[in-house]
Amino acid sequence: MTRSALQTHATASVLGIRHLRKEYRAGVPVLKDINLDIGAEGLTAIIGPSGTGKSTLIRCINRLVDPTSGEIWFEGQDIAKVQGSGLRHIRRRIGMVFQEYNLVERLSVMENILSGRLGYIPVWRAFLRKFPDADITRAFELLDAVGLGADFATRRADKLSGGQRQRVGIARAIMQDPGLVLADEPTSSLDPKTSVEIMELMAEMSARRGIPIVVNIHNVELAKRFAHRVIGMTGGMVVYDGPPDGLGAHHLAEIYGGEDWQ
Amino acid sequence: MSASTLARAAFPPDWTKRFVWIGLAIYTVYAISTLDIDGARIARGMANAARLFDRMFPPNLQPDKLELIKDGMIESIQIAILATFVGVLLSLPMGLAAARNLAPPWVSWTARAIIAVLRSFHPVIVAILFVKAVGFGALAGILALIVSTMGFVSKLFAEVVEEISAKQVEAVRATGASFFAVLIFGVFPQVMARFVGLTVYQFDSNLRNSTMVGIVGGGGIGAPLFTAYQRFDYDVVLTILLIIIGLIMIAEFVSARIRRIFQ
Amino acid sequence: MMETGNDPRVWTRFTPAERIGRSIVYIVSAIAIVWSLQTVEIIPEFLYDAPEQTADLFARMWPFDLKFWPVVWSTLVETFHIATLGTILAILLALPLSFLAARNFTANPILRWIAQFIFVSSRSVNSLIWALLFVAIFGPGALAGVFSIAVRSIGFVGKLFGEALEEAHQGPIEALTATGAPRAAILLKGYWPQAEPAFWSVALLRWDINIRESAVLGLVGAGGIGVALDAALNNLYWDQVGLMLATIFAVVVVTEIVTSFVRSRII
CATH class of the missing domain: 1.20.1070 (Rhopdopsin 7-helix transmembrane proteins)
Incomplete structure (x- = not known):
């Protein structure tokens, strides 16, 4: 593919993945030749069994894991090899929501949300907790938007329930002003009812703010209910890519191996 | 059986x-x-x-002796304060450098080797060497206690840093924060309470040791104590010992309060 | 977006009470440091001289006086005895006291307070100062060293072991009490098995510390390698001092390796 062709492609989609391969140990690929394009909006779900490389794929995109080969096109550049401040500039445009929330436990809710701005402000401001007023106003607004409210601002993160923590995690990701949000098993540590609420919140955030979200998820029902597009992975390869309605029993059998999982 | x-x-x-x-x-x-x-x-x-x-009791409370003891005690306290301040300030980067989860191997091993050397000598031996290098007086005592403070605080601080949750750090890194911003928002919040705990513990320990460096010429209450001992003024020795015990008890009480404020 | 009101919402990192507590600590610390800096006497001439003096010191230490090794070795063995016997004596004295200090074992607050007071006194006074007192009693020599190490360690061992006892689970102890076991049996089969790992860990830790401490007791005449060190320092035999410092360094490193090995085996 020529470079110009790729760039026209990049304008149509937010994220373009080309021939992505990742080996933790040489010769044992976890991801084999992944090719994907993520559109400018909506919630995309990646489903598949544990250990199939979903998490590695997500982490390759914001380079918490370094890919072995391939290209990742985001905002007009191949980010698969960027380093240093270039990498930090990419990361601040990609929000991330984690399975175990990964809030800094001993910081307040507000500090956790504001940490989404760390890529934008100088270090001395971070040290003195002197965030720009606009950031603080926006953080309060997000605190309301994720359904927590200003009362939570000064609570310490380790005092919150799982669902509340994940709401803070989502607020932190949106606080980054991202062009893309990645979510790695955001509901796996939550009870079923809270899982639905969190997925609802993410779908709403995606629709209302026009931010594309890519979610790794175990739960096929939740994926079908909230995603406009489902990507099925197994053995480090994409085996299904299409609307949730198109996902049939035979696809699931292929993805999860055999029928007995049902 | x-x-x-x-x-x-x-x-x-x-x-x-x-x-x-x-x-x-x-x-x-x-x-x-x-x-x-x-x-x-x-x-x-x-x-x-x-x-x-028999000679110890009753403790000697004559004003001229008390005056002498007061000066010595104050110097001991000052030695402890300055040694703790400087030692802890230096231990912060040293401990981070020695933490294997933050620093590259060659940095952490160098830092660990330095810490091992700092730790291996008793403060009194270090004080003897500093008395030779910078002369008699409080400065030698301060320098000796800075060495022991760094040895203890950097080692334990490195261990604390190695125990932090990598997930919380990863999340801050994923926002695009720079190395120092990750330290400030991802690492320090997890370790600061323990660091304050180490600092106040080390202050207690420095206070104890600052009463001793004077025996080899490092300033503080040690010199008057040793003189009184050599002159068989055991009643003065007892007075000094009681004051030291009282001071340490107060210091331990205050440290417990400080630790609670920074929990 | 929705605005709940037109008052700008402010965020502060700490509640007022937290802020006051922290501010007090910061301010008092700052004052203490400034106060100490102003009164501590530093003679600049000595300081300018320091690099030269230090270089001179090391130059005189090298090469080591290896003919002196037999003396170093015999005093080193004595140092080892002082540290080990002192630790053993400290444990023998501290064990009963730690039971007195443990809240779940001793109900009487006065007994507990007495035990705590002994611990604090023992820990507050430095081993070197304890050594002064015991040299006055037993005369110069290793015996005074053993006692000063022991008395200094009682507080450390007793406090930590007492805390380990307080953390013992009450379940097994209640179960033994319910079988009608006598108090001694409860102690041996209820408390001891739970506290034994902590006991060994505390004993090893203190032994490690005592090896370091016993190396300096000789400076006030309480036996060990410190006696030889003191003599060499007074006579300015720096090549002997260098040999002894290197030896002490080696011993400390070996001790640390041994204790961490034993700790990993038994705990």
């Missing part, structure tokens, strides 16, 4: 443990025999102890 050998053994004998205990007992008897203890020496010791206590 023959019955127990016939029956199944409910408790298999732990021979390693028995071996350790027997070995320890034999060693103890042997080591005591090298100390030349005999009846006459014990008797003499008892008589000496009686005389010592």
Whole structure:
């Protein structure tokens, strides 16, 4: 593919993945030749069994894991090899929501949300907790938007329930002003009812703010209910890519191996 | 007992443990025999102890002695404060450098080697060397205690940093924060309470040691204490000891409060 | 977006009470440091001289006086005895006291307070100062060293072991009490098995510390390698001092390796 062709492609989609391969140990690929394009909006779900490389794929995109080969096109550049401040500039445009929330436990809710701005402000401001007023106003607004409210601002993160923590995690990701949000098993540590609420919140955030979200998820029902597009992975390869309605029993059998999982 | 050998053994004998205990007992008897203890020496010791206590009580509270003690105590406290401040300030980067989860291997091993050297000498020996290098007085004591502070605080601080949750750090890194911003928002919040705890603990420890460096010329209450001892003014010695104990008790109480404020 | 009101919402990192507590600590610390800096006497001439003096010091230490090794070795063995016997004596004295200090074992607050007071006194006074007192009693020599190490360690061992006892689970102890076991049996089969790992860990830790401490007791005449060190320092035999410092360094490193090995085996 020529470079110009790729760039026209990049304008149509937010994220373009080309021939992505990742080996933790040489010769044992976890991801084999992944090719994907993520559109400018909506919630995309990646489903598949544990250990199939979903998490590695997500982490390759914001380079918490370094890919072995391939290209990742985001905002007009191949980010698969960027380093240093270039990498930090990419990361601040990609929000991330984690399975175990990964809030800094001993910081307040507000500090956790504001940490989404760390890529934008100088270090001395971070040290003195002197965030720009606009950031603080926006953080309060997000605190309301994720359904927590200003009362939570000064609570310490380790005092919150799982669902509340994940709401803070989502607020932190949106606080980054991202062009893309990645979510790695955001509901796996939550009870079923809270899982639905969190997925609802993410779908709403995606629709209302026009931010594309890519979610790794175990739960096929939740994926079908909230995603406009489902990507099925197994053995480090994409085996299904299409609307949730198109996902049939035979696809699931292929993805999860055999029928007995049902 | 023959019955127990016939029956199944409910408790298999732990021979390693028995071996350790027997070995320890034999060693103890042997080591005591090298100390030349005999009846006459014990008797003499008892008589000496009686005389010592007789001279100690009542503690000497004469104003001129108290004045001297006050100056020495204040200097000891100042030595402890400055040694803690400088030592802890230097331990912060040293501990981070020694933490294997943050620093590259060559940095952390260098830092670990430096810490091992700093830790290996007793503050009194370090004080002797500093007295030779910078002369008699509080400065030698301060420098000696800075060395022991760095040895202790950096080692334990590095251990604390190595125990932090990598997930919380990863999340902050994923926002695009720079290395220092990750330290400030991802690492420090997890370790600061423990660091404050180490600092106040080390202050207590420095206070104790600052009463001792004076014996080798490092300033503080140690010098008047040693002089009083050599002149057999045991009542003054007792006064100084009581003041030291009181001061340490107050310091431990205050440290507990400070630790709670920064929990 | 929705505005709940037109008052700008402010965020502060700490509640007022937290802020006051922290501010007090910061301000008092700052004052203490400034106060100390102003009064501590530093003679500049000595300081300018320091690099030269230090270089001179090391130059005089090297090469080591290896003919002195037999003396170093015999005093080193004595140092080892002082540290080990002192630790053993400290444990023997501290064990009963730690039971007195443990809240779940001793109900009487006065007994507990007495035990705590002994611990604090023992820990507050430095081993070197304890050594002064015991040299006055027993005369110069290793015996005074053993006692000063022991008395200094009682507080450390007793406090930590007492805390380990307080953390013992009450379940097994209640179960033994319910069988009508006598108090001694409860102690041996209820408390001891739970506290034994902590006991060994505390004993090893203190032994490690005592090896370091016993190396300096000789400076006030309480036996060990410190006696030889003191003599060499007074006579300015720096090549002997260098040999002894290197030896002490080696011993400390070996001790640390041994204790961490034993700790990993038994705990």
